[in-house]
Amino acid sequence: MAGDNRIDRSRRAFLRRPLAGLVEGRDRKDRRREADRAADPWRPPWATDGFEDACTRCGACLEACPEGILVKGDGGFPEVDIAQGSGECTFCRACVDACPEPAFDDPDSSSPWDWVARIGAGCLATNGIVCQTCGDVCDYHAIPFAPEESGPPVPWLKTDACTGCGACVAACPAQVIKMVHRPQR
Known part of the structure; x- marks a missing residue:
């Protein structure tokens, strides 16, 4: 409808939600992986x-x-x-x-x-919020961003380029990037 000035309240509510809410919404697999990581220290x-x-x-x-x-x-x-x-x-x-x-x-x-990075489900970019922090801090260009048809670009990890330095983990504002063992080929 042309000239429709209604506010999309669902989008505003999403932005008001604390970032911790994204992290707390992790599934059981994520919690299990963290427990495995604790058993296998970095x-x-x-x-x-x-x-x-x-x-x-x-x-x-x-x-x-x-x-x-x-x-x-x-x-x-x-x-x-x-x-x-x-x-x-x-x-x-x-x-x-x-x-x-x-x-x-x-x-x-x-x-x-x-060790390589793994970007979790709570990533801001994959949830429609513009964020490229992990890609900006990666000196190895291991986290490029793929353009999306409707929404901000989303990150994907080039595991061959990732050194596991941890820069992206420390910089992630949603704290959803974790270090995992490199997948076996």
């Missing part, structure tokens, strides 16, 4: 498969991390927590160089880890 880059056996929990890697993202985790073992420090791993190798034990693989001959 270790520092280049940590060996037998990291817990080799690590003496001396804290040298925590002190050496210039980004401040390494914290003492369960049992005193170092874990990555992107909510701390700069919010991303720059793969500077400081943790590897600081460790006196054989707890890390050689950075020159192996990849840092098999």
